[in-house]
Amino acid sequence: MKTFCTQAVDDVLSLFYPSLCSGCRMHLPHGQRVLCVDCLYGLPLTDYHRQSVNPLDERFWGRLNVESVTSMCYFSEGGTVQRLIHRLKYQKDVEVGRYLGEFFGQRLRDSNRFGGIDLIVPVPLHWTRRRQRGYNQSDWFARGLSQGMERPWDSSVLGRGRKTRSQTSKGRMSRFENVEDAFLVRNMEGLKNKWILLVDDVMTTGATLEACGRKILEIPGTRLSFATIACAT
Numbered sequence: 123m124k125t126f127c128t129q130a131v132d133d134v135l136s137l138f139y140p141s142l143c144s145g146c147r148m149h150l151p152h153g154q155r156v157l158c159v160d161c162l163y164g165l166p167l168t169d170y171h172r173q174s175v176n177p178l179d180e181r182f183w184g185r186l187n188v189e190s191v192t193s194m195c196y197f198s199e200g201g202t203v204q205r206l207i208h209r210l211k212y213q214k215d216v217e218v219g220r221y222l223g224e225f226f227g228q229r230l231r232d233s234n235r236f237g238g239i240d241l242i243v244p245v246p247l248h249w250t251r252r253r254q255r256g257y258n259q260s261d262w263f264a265r266g267l268s269q270g271m272e273r274p275w276d277s278s279v280l281g282r283g284r285k286t287r288s289q290t291s292k293g294r295m296s297r298f299e300n301v302e303d304a305f306l307v308r309n310m311e312g313l314k315n316k317w318i319l320l321v322d323d324v325m326t327t328g329a330t331l332e333a334c335g336r337k338i339l340e341i342p343g344t345r346l347s348f349a350t351i352a353c354a355t
Contacts, residue, residue, distance in 0.1 A: 144209050144218050145202045156221040166196040166203065168353065171233045178353060181328045186335055188346050189317070190235040193325055193353035194226040203352045207323055211255075216262045219323075222351055223266020230319075231271045236347060240316040242267050242275035245334050246305070248282040260322050263351055267321060279309040280334065305334045307341065315343035325350040 141150040145161030170176040171192040178191040195203045206222070209215035230236040244260035252258055261277050268275035283306040307313065318338055322331060331348050338344050 144206055144215055156217050161202055164202065166198070166201070168193055168196055171230055171236055174235070177355070178325065182332065186332050187339060188335065188348060190347045192230070192236070192348070193350045194222060195352045197324060197352035197354045207351060210262070211259045211323065214256065216257060216259070219259055219262030220266040223263045223268070224270040226349070227267040227270020230267070230349065236319065236349070238317055239271065239273050239319045239347065241313070242271070242273055242319045242321060243279060244275070244277050245320065245322040245330055246277065246280045246282050263323065264321050267319070267349070276312060279307065279312045280337070281306050281308050305337045307337050310341050313338060313341045313344055317345040317347070319347050319349055321348070322350050323352070325353045
């Protein structure tokens with residue numbers, strides 16, 4: 123608990139260095155962090171984690187043995203979710219990832235479809251892209267999920283064996299070809315006999331998650347689920 127003096131210092135500092143909402147860039151009222159109440163409760167949540175079968179599950183039918191698939195939000199061009207992901211990926215606002223992970227993780231923790239997860243694993247970046255950006259945005263989402271779900275996370279068990287081009291402007295088949303055999307397992311023992319929640323920022327076709335997930339399912343005893351911040355419909 124903050125003392126009166128500490129709170130007074132915080133209040134003075136906020137006059138000169140105000141905290142801004144990562145969604146709308148308006149001043150954050152005292153006691154709020156990352157997102158204001160309007161932006162938080164205005165998020166286009168999917169509630170897919172509550173559904174026994176949802177449209178994201180169906181994307182992997184006949185392709186990959188996935189236990190459950192969800193995204194926190196729907197993605198739309200020019201919307202709040204796009205702005206948040208842009209800040210997370212390109213403006214070093216890593217707290218966006220952690221905050222959304224905490225928020226979503228609390229909901230997944232109580233879900234029958236995700237409550238038994240053993241380990242949270244972020245989709246890895248190639249080392250050159252990570253060095254250029256300074257961090258992996260999916261790591262921060264995984265950290266937040268870990269706190270919200272009260273489950274461990276590990277970014278060291280998977281890696282990218284080769285650098286791939288951005289998926290953004292590619293068509294469906296090109297996306298799958300671009301990431302085929304791009305991932306590798308660094309620590310098989312760390313994944314063996316575990317139910318893995320593989321996480322990323324955005325799911326479009328699911329090509330990246332599928333390519334990464336195939337490597338995980340080669341390990342004896344693994345089960346696999348997917349979660350992302352947003353999904354494109």
